[in-house]
Amino acid sequence: MKILLEHIDKPGIQSIDGYIKNGGYRSVEKALKQLSPDQLVEEVKTSGLRGRGGAGFPTGMKWSFLDKKSDKPKYLVCNADESEPGTFKDRYLMEHIPHLLIEGMIVSSFALTAKTSYIYVRGEMMYIIRILEKAIAEAYAKGYLGKNILGSGYDLDLYVQAGGGAYICGEETALLESLEGKRGNPRNKPPFPAVWGLYGCPTVVNNVETIAAVPWIVNNGGAAYAGIGIGKSTGTKLISACGNINKPGVYEIELGLPVEEFIYSETYCGGIANGRELKAVVAGGSSVPILPKNLILKTANQDARLMSYESLSDGGFISGTMLGSGGFIVFDDQSCIVRNLWNFTRFYHHESCGQCSPCREGTGWMEKVLHRIEHGHGKLTDIDLLVDVAKKIEGKTICPLGEAAAWPVASAIRHFRDEFEAHVRNPESCNARHLHFETAMSH
Amino acid sequence: MENLLKVTIDGKSIEVPPGTTILQAARQLGGNYPPAMCYYSSLKDTGGKCRVCLVKVAQTSETNPRPMPKLVASCLTRVEQGMVVENQSSPEVLEARNGVVEFLLINHPLDCPVCDQAGECDLQNLSYEHGTEGTRYEEQRREFNKIDIGPYVQLHMTRCILCYRCVYAAEQLTDSRVHGVLNRGDVSEISTYIQNAIDKDFSGNIIDVCPVGALTDKTYRFKQRVWFSKPFNAHRSCAKCSGQTIAWMKGDAIIRITARKNAFGEVEDFICNECRFEHKQLSDWTIEGPRDMGEDSVISANKYELPVISPAVNVDAKFVSE
Amino acid sequence: MPFTSERLKQFEEIKKRYPEGRHKSALLPILHLVQEDHGWLPVAAMDEVAEVLDIKPIEVYEVATFYTMFHVKPVGKYVLEICRTGPCCLVGAENIIQYLKEKLNIEEGETTKDGLFTLKPVECLASCGTGPVLQIGPDYKYHEHLTIEKIDSLIDELRSKG
Numbered sequence: 001m002k003i004l005l006e007h008i009d010k011p012g013i014q015s016i017d018g019y020i021k022n023g024g025y026r027s028v029e030k031a032l033k034q035l036s037p038d039q040l041v042e043e044v045k046t047s048g049l050r051g052r053g054g055a056g057f058p059t060g061m062k063w064s065f066l067d068k069k070s071d072k073p074k075y076l077v078c079n080a081d082e083s084e085p086g087t088f089k090d091r092y093l094m095e096h097i098p099h100l101l102i103e104g105m106i107v108s109s110f111a112l113t114a115k116t117s118y119i120y121v122r123g124e125m126m127y128i129i130r131i132l133e134k135a136i137a138e139a140y141a142k143g144y145l146g147k148n149i150l151g152s153g154y155d156l157d158l159y160v161q162a163g164g165g166a167y168i169c170g171e172e173t174a175l176l177e178s179l180e181g182k183r184g185n186p187r188n189k190p191p192f193p194a195v196w197g198l199y200g201c202p203t204v205v206n207n208v209e210t211i212a213a214v215p216w217i218v219n220n221g222g223a224a225y226a227g228i229g230i231g232k233s234t235g236t237k238l239i240s241a242c243g244n245i246n247k248p249g250v251y252e253i254e255l256g257l258p259v260e261e262f263i264y265s266e267t268y269c270g271g272i273a274n275g276r277e278l279k280a281v282v283a284g285g286s287s288v289p290i291l292p293k294n295l296i297l298k299t300a301n302q303d304a305r306l307m308s309y310e311s312l313s314d315g316g317f318i319s320g321t322m323l324g325s326g327g328f329i330v331f332d333d334q335s336c337i338v339r340n341l342w343n344f345t346r347f348y349h350h351e352s353c354g355q356c357s358p359c360r361e362g363t364g365w366m367e368k369v370l371h372r373i374e375h376g377h378g379k380l381t382d383i384d385l386l387v388d389v390a391k392k393i394e395g396k397t398i399c400p401l402g403e404a405a406a407w408p409v410a411s412a413i414r415h416f417r418d419e420f421e422a423h424v425r426n427p428e429s430c431n432a433r434h435l436h437f438e439t440a441m442s443h
Numbered sequence: 444m445e446n447l448l449k450v451t452i453d454g455k456s457i458e459v460p461p462g463t464t465i466l467q468a469a470r471q472l473g474g475n476y477p478p479a480m481c482y483y484s485s486l487k488d489t490g491g492k493c494r495v496c497l498v499k500v501a502q503t504s505e506t507n508p509r510p511m512p513k514l515v516a517s518c519l520t521r522v523e524q525g526m527v528v529e530n531q532s533s534p535e536v537l538e539a540r541n542g543v544v545e546f547l548l549i550n551h552p553l554d555c556p557v558c559d560q561a562g563e564c565d566l567q568n569l570s571y572e573h574g575t576e577g578t579r580y581e582e583q584r585r586e587f588n589k590i591d592i593g594p595y596v597q598l599h600m601t602r603c604i605l606c607y608r609c610v611y612a613a614e615q616l617t618d619s620r621v622h623g624v625l626n627r628g629d630v631s632e633i634s635t636y637i638q639n640a641i642d643k644d645f646s647g648n649i650i651d652v653c654p655v656g657a658l659t660d661k662t663y664r665f666k667q668r669v670w671f672s673k674p675f676n677a678h679r680s681c682a683k684c685s686g687q688t689i690a691w692m693k694g695d696a697i698i699r700i701t702a703r704k705n706a707f708g709e710v711e712d713f714i715c716n717e718c719r720f721e722h723k724q725l726s727d728w729t730i731e732g733p734r735d736m737g738e739d740s741v742i743s744a745n746k747y748e749l750p751v752i753s754p755a756v757n758v759d760a761k762f763v764s765e
Numbered sequence: 766m767p768f769t770s771e772r773l774k775q776f777e778e779i780k781k782r783y784p785e786g787r788h789k790s791a792l793l794p795i796l797h798l799v800q801e802d803h804g805w806l807p808v809a810a811m812d813e814v815a816e817v818l819d820i821k822p823i824e825v826y827e828v829a830t831f832y833t834m835f836h837v838k839p840v841g842k843y844v845l846e847i848c849r850t851g852p853c854c855l856v857g858a859e860n861i862i863q864y865l866k867e868k869l870n871i872e873e874g875e876t877t878k879d880g881l882f883t884l885k886p887v888e889c890l891a892s893c894g895t896g897p898v899l900q901i902g903p904d905y906k907y908h909e910h911l912t913i914e915k916i917d918s919l920i921d922e923l924r925s926k927g
């Protein structure tokens with residue numbers, strides 16, 4: 001079942017003519033001419049669509065929180081900052097089928113009564129920005145954007161904004177700060193963007209993939225969408241698979257697909273590369289807990305683990321993880337969990353905005369300790385120190401980057417403590433292929 | 444009269460107007476209110492950053508008896524009707540606070556013995572109460588060079604805890620802010636970026652709002668441990684500010700002028716640069732009498748040996764007993 | 766170094782994307798253009814941006830130093846921004862970075878003596894399935910599936926362009 005990528009291989013799909021030829025922009029006609037904004041919000045609620053940016057918050061509910069009674073302008077801001085390690089689905093979608101996002105932005109903006117909307121794209125994806133700008137110009141030319149769209153009386157302007165290189169700007173309030181031309185410092189919440197967002201106005205921030213699912217829901221109805229997938233994990237999800245697999249890439253799966261099938265089937269990852277064995281998976285972007293082979297393929301109760309919000313988090317953080325952003329990172333039996341954890345922790349250290357003390361100081365502390373362990377200067381007490389520092393960050397910070405930094409540490413030590421101990425006791429014993437490459441700690 | 448909201452903190456209740464934060468309510472209650480290293484009630488938008496004020500909301504409100512899922516910053520979280528808060532009474536809060544204090548200290552130099560702020564440093568006081576002996580931090584500490592930012596202020600960035608107070612103070616009290624926070628993460632720093640002087644009028648207040656010894660007064664004459672000098676309420680008539688200050692004296696010499704702070708360590712009335720930096724003669728001021736620094740202060744608590752003051756000053760003798 | 770009239774016109778166009786009084790939003794897009802002109806962000810240029818947007822110079826410095834794409838110090842003509850994050854390392858990014866260091870005879874963050882190349886490891890570029898990966902401004906084209914051979918020909922090509 002394909003919803004987002006159904007037409008991805010059609011010739012000319014990148015241009016508006018090719019896109020329209022394959023049924024594109026029908027949802028704009030339908031939404032603006034036949035439906036009211038509130039009906040659209042209801043339809044999205046019915047669909048059970050959940051945010052695809054990582055947190056999985058029900059989109060219809062988020063939309064209904066928007067303070068529509070406010071006399072201030074309302075904004076829809078699309079989060080195309082995609083910077084979570086392991087995640088590259090939004091880039092793929094915007095590159096190959098940009099009009100799907102534009103179409104989604106138009107109907108979603110209409111549902112939210114926004115008259116100006118922005119797509120915030122990470123600055124590194126400059127070529128994607130050019131693709132989107134071109135697509136937007138085409139949509140204006142065809143009357144899907146601008147004044148009195150399709151004679152409906154609805155006006156909408158849509159702009160692309162470039163970021164400047166900062167993972168934290170994926171956090172929605174940091175993104176809004178950045179869009180206001182400031183440092184990407186996340187805001188304290190409440191107030192939430194639905195009440196106090198861009199320029200202090202009611203705002204919804206949604207991920208690219210979330211917005212891209214809306215046209216299908218408008219065309220086919222929320223109930224039809226809810227019929228796809230499993231339980232509260234409705235619809236399809238883009239999974240970007242990478243690491244030691246035969247076929248890295250972006251796959252659209254129906255939620256509920258068994259993890260084992262996803263990893264080993266030729267339709268998806270095609271098994272572990274170079275004939276090696278599976279060791280561990282980070283299933284939802286670098287922030288979610290890592291799981292060893294036995295727990296990623298089966299839950300603690302020995303049920304098959306499925307690609308769904310519920311199944312992946314089955315067992316909580318003791319034996320489960322999260323679907324997160326859909327960044328699926330596969331580790332083979334030759335990869336070093338310690339080195340990877342140091343690498344991930346360096347990432348969070350580098351990307352912390354530095355506003356709040358637990359995250360600013362804690363991420364750097366963890367990185368330095370892990371660097372020592374990885375480079376043969378660790379002590380056994382360092383392992384518990386790491387667990388404790390992670391615990392003291394978690395839940396104490398302004399934004400969830402604190403958790404994002406703490407969970408990988410806590411989970412890697414929970415499931416692979418012996419590997420950390422081995423690095424302390426006998427650093428030479430690590431036969432992982434990376435160890436002889438010294439990467440300097442740098443900023 | 445607006446409807447007052449009842450909030451209970453560590454078992455004690457108080458009624459406060461809507462909009463009051465947990466921290467403000469707790470301060471009104473007195474006793475052991477949460478500490479605050481970044482929030483500053485008279486500076487807009489401060490707070491939420493240092494996380495030392497975290498508390499547990501055990502009951503969100505009368506109508507929503509559920510606890511809040513995470514600890515919250517008491518300096519920003521507003522009271523609701525029937526809210527129940529745990530501060531000192533919650534081991535979880537104390538553990539979190541100890542953790543935050545540890546984070547604030549790992550990159551802080553252990554140079555209290557040579558720091559001008561010693562004796563009036565909020566971080567020093569905080570770590571007395573919430574610190575543990577020794578440190579678990581074995582890595583290299585962050586260091587910066589000491590720099591002069593203009594004729595009046597010295598910046599010792601190594602000591603900064605990035606509370607942002609000085610940035611908001613410069614933004615809100617002076618006509619043009621020339622310093623800010625540069626870079627990001629744990630290499631963030633307070634700086635003017637270019638060799639710029641901070642000498643806009645009222646900029647001297649950044650010294651008083653700094654909770655640590657990162658911003659200090661360059662005109663502080665014969666730098667002294669604070670407890671060797673003696674604070675007096677003083678005033679002069681000033682066209683720009685209230686002229687109400689504290690004159691710190693050694694013998695009969697004024698060695699430094701600061702604004703007056705309230706019981707929560709916050710400036711009551713921001714003072715102009717002229718009062719702060721330019722008037723160091725006794726004759727410039729009317730001395731009202733010794734300043735009561737509150738019981739907790741090392742300056743009055745006899746934690747340190749106080750020098751004998753010779754009040755060759757026109758003050759009422761009854762104030763000068765100690 | 767005043768901006769060309771074409772640039773100034775572009776700046777005005779960008780400012781129109783935002784509501785009245787919110788033109789500070791144009792800061793990041795404008796800084797990208799200024800960096801395109803200079804290769805980096807000299808103080809004088811940042812001060813002029815402040816003037817264009819009617820904000821304080823420190824507001825520009827604060828932003829420019831926050832975001833990693835902006836170079837606030839001179840850099841080589843080609844800044845090789847290569848991903849150093851976990852997923853790319855699983856497919857050999859560390860080897861490629863090491864190779865680049867040896868080939869260009871510089872450390873991370875340094876510039877070659879001829880001023881041509883700066884090696885700047887960066888974090889995940891959302892290209893983890895096609896790593897190792899690097900990009901080079903100002904168009905930031907992605908060079909994916911990097912191998913030693915690809916690096917050799919890329920460096921040769923850039924050297925011959927000069």
Ligand SMILES: Cc1cc2nc3c(=O)[nH]c(=O)nc-3n(C[C@H](O)[C@H](O)[C@H](O)COP(=O)(O)O)c2cc1C
Pocket residue numbers: 050051052053054055056057059062079080081082083084167168169170171172173205206207208210211399400401404
């Ligand atoms: C540190 C951090 C980084 C994030 N990065 C992204 C991102 O790159 N893209 C994204 O869509 N959401 C990201 N998020 C989640 C957003 O804050 C937000 O929840 C999301 O954009 C909401 O859209 P959705 O409901 O459609 O998922 C990030 C969150 C955090 C805390």
Ligand code: SF4
Pocket residue numbers: 602603604605606607608609610633649652653654655657658
């Ligand atoms: S210099 Fe002082 S006031 Fe300014 S941010 Fe640092 S600690 Fe806070």
Ligand code: FES
Pocket residue numbers: 478479480481482490491492493494495496497516517518519
């Ligand atoms: S005082 Fe509340 S977070 Fe700093």
Ligand code: FES
Pocket residue numbers: 085086087848849850851852853854888889890891892893894896898
């Ligand atoms: S890890 Fe290199 S692009 Fe994602």
